[in-house]
Amino acid sequence: MQDATIALGAGQVGEHGGRDGTGAAGVVLNVAADADDAELWAERVRAAYDELRAPLWRAIVAWSGSNDVADEAVAESFAQLLRRGAEVRDPAAWAWRSAFRIAAGDLKRRRLATGPGSDGLRTVAGRPDRLPDDAIDLVRALAQLSDQQRRCVALVDVAGHTAPSAAAVLGTSAATVRVQLMRARRHLRTLLADPAEEIR
Amino acid sequence: MTTPNDPRNDPFRGLDSVEPPDRWDEIVARAELADDAVLAPELGDHGRGVRRPVFLAAAVLSLIGAVAGVALVARDPADHQRQGVETAGPQSDPPTAMWGRAWQVVRIERDGTDVPVVPAAIEAIDRTSGDTAGPFPLRLHAENTGVVGFNGCNGSGGPAHLDGDVLVPDGEWAHEQRGCHVKGLMDQEAWLQTFLLSRVHVTVSGERLTLSKGHDMIEMDDVRGLDAPEGIWGHSWEVTRFVVDGRKSEHVTEHPGPTGPLEDWVGVPVRFTFQEARQSDPKGMATGSLRLAGCNRIHTQPDGVSIRTDHLVVDGFVTHDMLCNDSPPPAMATFFQTGPTIELRGEHLVLRSGTSSMEATRVTGADPAGDPAGTTTTRTATSTTTARPGGTVTTSPDTPVSRPTSSSPPEGGTTFAVAGFFGERWTVTKVMEGGAGYRFPGAVIDASQPGMVVVPGCNGAGGPMRLEGSRLVPSGQWAHTAVGCPSPTDGGPDLEARDAWFERFLSDGPTIGAFHDGADGSTTTTLLTDTATVTITHS
Structure with a gap:
């Protein structure tokens, strides 16, 4: 039982079965299930983390320009996933969506923290450390795109999503993703061919 | 530098060689502890505005998880020194006094009707000790950060502010959607969420918070206003409300007055008494006894x-197999043995x-x-009540029982x-001992002289007695004759045995039961000891 609590988090401390020892069928993990179920959920989340950690992190770095934001968003999204338990039907899809939302909130806060006169993403993100030079070039080029274009490139070209799956993450249509991708790639080619275009 | 010639491949492979660190351990730790951090009054910049939807969800989750913690700190004396919050006072406080406090729901009215309060959790893990504990009462947390929410299986809450005395919800609120097997809990939580979002009116009066909207109302008490549970010792308590499995007990009836005691089926207030033991147990834990008023003297x-944290722990009851319709005490005994939590405020006690x-x-x-109550019945015996130490009191009917449907006396007055x-x-x-039949009918107990009781007979006995509460106790030396009595003839009474039995019975200090006035002008009552019941009447 204690293991279940650790895995599920304090938010799940609630109703590990009543005095009658019964648990309702179909309820979420923390309510009805025992430690075995909790462990299974934790293992499932761990497997999703192992699979998604790198592409998700890279996509958020590509979109946000900040490995700090990516670190935070990925860790927080999977922590949320652990806490929510089996009510999340598709952990991978949930992690993609929530990580981008968390990162968006983090970026917004950081922009506010920089105060008036900030020049947006470049100020927020600063110079990404832990990144090789070619990665830094890519991130800086991406920073010149619109937010939506950057999201599409991050999901499709960096993380390997298809247009439909990227659309599911972004809550838009596959056609929109394709259009945004086309414009983004055209712009990126220019930016990466002429580094002088990098900052303007 | 990447090559721009292949926009699909090279330009976007710059991040492929970067391997993010494995932060799984941190994730697990966050899952366990994030709600504490989110609810902490001093949120760091990094946490405060980073992820508002996440923050709200985590805050609600924390309300659920905070239950055990709140229970553990509820009686910390330092808690009384809250910032800017007045403590007890009969007059109304400003509505803003609700913030920074945890409130325990004591009453819910829905559409003008009093409904039972379902606890937030029957059983949960105490995050401090790791032990299973519970139940946990329903509480509203009103954080200094402007977040309010109920705990429970599906906690709900979010940011809000006060506009005068109106609680106005702000922005996005979170509500969990789990299946909860506690009967009535999901319905209650859905109603609570709707109610809390309906711009309720806030009234704070000392330790009492009232939220109201139309015909709906919730009354809550500040959890920090509880007295130490040890205050139960040394007092008798009169039951004013008894709810079993979410429904008012059928064993007791409402007193006509709004605050009167509950009564058993012959109209006697239902009472119980805690008596602290003279010596604590070897661990220093205060222990004592519990006695339920009633025919069977369940104790x-x-x-x-004993009291463990704020839970009442009753090892078991013993009783006597009296034949009496004594249903409230057995039902209460069963309840006491479920380890209820103790909420004591002055003269008001709530066990949940x-x-x-x-x-x-x-x-x-x-x-x-x-x-103190000496409750008994004046009806004929209808059931056998048995109890085992460490076990559960059970009642098994011997014969079909025809019980009154109200607290009115069966006939005449009580x-x-x-x-x-x-x-x-x-x-x-009638004399009953050990659950067995009639003995010594026709005997007389003469109490015509105040303070003196005489049992006439072959070897009559008598002496001074006085009332201590409802108990009749010897107050001085008794006298009795010692003559040779005739041997019992066939069918006749054994006078010598009868006289000795009554002398012993009265010296045990029997409790006097209710007086029932019969339609024929007679009055009947009972005298009770641990072993016997004597029914007496006079015209």
Whole structure:
């Protein structure tokens, strides 16, 4: 039982079965299930983390320009996933969506923290450390795109999503993703061919 | 530098060589502890505005998880020194006094009707000790950060502010959507969420918070306003409300008055008494006993009751197999053995266990050593009640019971003026001992002289007696004759045995039960000891 609590988090401390020892069928993990179920959920989340950690992190770095934001968003999204338990039907899809939302909130806060006169993403993100030079070039080029274009490139070209799956993450249509991708790639080619275009 | 010639491949492979660190351990730690951090009053910049939806969800989750913690700190004396919050006071406080406090729901009215309060959790893990504990009462947390929410299986809450006395929800609120197997809990939580979002009016008066909107109302008490549970010792308590599994107990009936005690089926207030043991147990834990008023004198061993944190622990009851319709005490005994939480505020006691609860008020002036109520019935025996130490009291009907449907006396009137015992010459109509039949009918207990009781007979006995509460106790030396009595003939009474039996019975200090006035002008009552019941009447 204690293991279940650790895995599920304090938010799940609630109703590990009543005095009658019964648990309702179909309820979420923390309510009805025992430690075995909790462990299974934790293992499932761990497997999703192992699979998604790198592409998700890279996509958020590509979109946000900040490995700090990516670190935070990925860790927080999977922590949320652990806490929510089996009510999340598709952990991978949930992690993609929530990580981008968390990162968006983090970026917004950081922009506010920089105060008036900030020049947006470049100020927020600063110079990404832990990144090789070619990665830094890519991130800086991406920073010149619109937010939506950057999201599409991050999901499709960096993380390997298809247009439909990227659309599911972004809550838009596959056609929109394709259009945004086309414009983004055209712009990126220019930016990466002429580094002088990098900052303007 | 990447090559721009292949926009699909090279330009976007710059991040492929970067491997993010494995932060799984941190994730697990966050999952366990994030709600504490989110609810902490001093949120760091990094946490405060980073992820508002996440923050809200985590705050709600924390309300659920905070239950055990709140219970553990509820009686920290330092908690009384809250910032800017006035403590007790009969007059209304500003509505803003609700912030920074945890409130325990004591009453819910839906559409003008009083409904049972379902606890937030029957059983949960105490995050401090790791032990399973519970139940946990329903509480509203009003954080200084402007977040309000109820705990529970599906906690709900979010940011809000006060506009005058109106609680106005702000922005996005979070609500969990889990399946909860506690009966009535999901319905209650859905209603609570709707209610809390309906711009309720806030009234704070000392330790009491009232939220109201139209015909809906929730009354809550500040959890920090609870007295130490040890205050139960040494007092008798009169039950004012008894809810079993979410429904008012059928064993008791409502008093006509709004605050009157509950009554058993012969109209006698239902009471119980906690008596602290003279010595604590080896661990220093205060122990004591519990005695339920009633025919069967259900009680614990002298050290059969203890208090652990805020839970009442009753090892088991013992009783006597009297034949009497004594249903309230057995039902109460069952409830006491479920380990209810103790909520004591002055003279008001609330015990909660799962979906059952019992409310009682302290009886002033009662003798806790005695049986203050001395409840008994004047009806014929209808059931056998048995209890085992460490076990559960059960009642098994011997014969079909025809019980009144209200607290009205079955016939005539029922009073409980034990002083009426004196001044009368009583005829014994029934003697029951050990659950067995009639013995010594026709005997007389002469109490016509105040303070003196005489049992006439071959070897009559008598002596001074006085009332202690509802108990009749010897108050001086008794006298009895010692003559040779005739041997019992066939069918005749054994006078010598009868006289000796009554002398012993009265010296045990019997409790006087309710007085029932019959339609024929007679008055009937009972005298009770641990082993016997004597029914007496006079015209």
